[in-house]
Amino acid sequence: xxxxxxxxxxxxxxxxxxxxxxxxxxxxxxxxxxxxxxxxxxxxxxxxxxxxxxxxxxxxxxxxxxxxxxxxxxxxxxxxxxxxxxxxxxxxxxxxxxxxxxxxxxxxxxxxxxxxxxxxxxxxxxxxxxxxxxxxxx
Amino acid sequence: xxxxxxxxxxxxxxxxxxxxxxxxxxxxxxxxxxxxxxxxxxxxxxxxxxxxxxxxxxxxxxxxxxxxxxxxxxxxxxxxxxxxxxxxxxxxxxxxxxxxxxxxxxxxxxxxxxxxxxxxxxxxxxxxxxxxxxxxxx
DNA sequence: CTTTGTGCAAATTCTTTGCACCAAA
DNA sequence: TTTGGTGCAAAGAATTTGCACAAAG
Numbered sequence: 001x002x003x004x005x006x007x008x009x010x011x012x013x014x015x016x017x018x019x020x021x022x023x024x025x026x027x028x029x030x031x032x033x034x035x036x037x038x039x040x041x042x043x044x045x046x047x048x049x050x051x052x053x054x055x056x057x058x059x060x061x062x063x064x065x066x067x068x069x070x071x072x073x074x075x076x077x078x079x080x081x082x083x084x085x086x087x088x089x090x091x092x093x094x095x096x097x098x099x100x101x102x103x104x105x106x107x108x109x110x111x112x113x114x115x116x117x118x119x120x121x122x123x124x125x126x127x128x129x130x131x132x133x134x135x136x137x138x
Numbered sequence: 139x140x141x142x143x144x145x146x147x148x149x150x151x152x153x154x155x156x157x158x159x160x161x162x163x164x165x166x167x168x169x170x171x172x173x174x175x176x177x178x179x180x181x182x183x184x185x186x187x188x189x190x191x192x193x194x195x196x197x198x199x200x201x202x203x204x205x206x207x208x209x210x211x212x213x214x215x216x217x218x219x220x221x222x223x224x225x226x227x228x229x230x231x232x233x234x235x236x237x238x239x240x241x242x243x244x245x246x247x248x249x250x251x252x253x254x255x256x257x258x259x260x261x262x263x264x265x266x267x268x269x270x271x272x273x274x275x276x
Numbered sequence: 277c278t279t280t281g282t283g284c285a286a287a288t289t290c291t292t293t294g295c296a297c298c299a300a301a
Numbered sequence: 302t303t304t305g306g307t308g309c310a311a312a313g314a315a316t317t318t319g320c321a322c323a324a325a326g
Contacts, residue, residue, distance in 0.1 A: 111249035
């Protein structure tokens with residue numbers, strides 16, 4: 001556990017984010033729960049151990065992380081923003097049944113190549129698929 | 139103008155959507171303004187010619203269109219849903235400066251191939267890029 | 277001390293819902 | 302006359318903002 005906190009702290013430092021109890025907790029959660037959580041999921045998970053925690057702080061923290069490039073904000077789920085600490089090139093799949101977001105890593109890497117098109121300067125790409133996962137297929 | 143209305147009507151019929159003044163107006167707008175408009179943009183544009191029009195009807199109409207497969211709902215813009223009447227395979231680009239969503243058609247068509255991965259049944263793909271357009275580059 | 281972070285409450289924004297009225301077949 | 306469509310007002314849900322207090326250096 002202490003080890004994880006150190007790992008989370010180092011991750012923050014890597015992105016020049018000043019550590020705090022709350023920031024470390026959020027980063028630690030993201031590093032150990034790569035489920036592309038929503039703000040609510042993070043809040044519900046961390047609340048018991050940090051009873052004074054507020055959602056505002058989670059929003060502040062995640063916005064800061066995103067600004068600093070430490071997390072990627074996914075728009076695959078229209079209802080809530082989802083946060084991914086894995087910023088490497090990979091696609092996502094959201095299941096219409098359970099709403100879970102899965103990583104798709106076994107994908108033709110060519111599709112992550114940022115195109116070069118006159119008149120556009122590209123920052124980032126998001127590749128999302130919708131469908132049904134095996135759990136929900138019955 | 140009458141010609142456009144006929145075109146919009148035929149489009150509705152193609153997707154088994156019963157026409158109404160409002161539905162025709164929304165479809166006509168989508169067909170002639172391929173800017174991936176938000177509900178608000180549609181509302182503001184159509185209000186003058188249909189003064190009794192309500193946003194609820196636009197929501198109802200677009201949800202119906204999406205269910206019937208007549209439009210695609212884009213999640214590229216975290217703030218609002220955007221609607222695209224062009225349901226062919228193409229990617230989108232959103233400019234951080236002006237917020238406009240552009241079609242990217244000159245893209246390697248391979249990236250639109252739906253992958254085959256055990257445990258997932260794919261319905262649709264959305265490929266989105268973020269960056270800055272030439273207008274906003276200064 | 278001074279700066280920065282946290283968290284409550286309120287405000288904002290987008291979207292959906294309940295329900296009464298209207299329109300078309 | 303019956304079914305479905307429209308639109309107002311209200312509710313709901315996600316996120317942001319303003320501000321006072323707490324923490325850290």
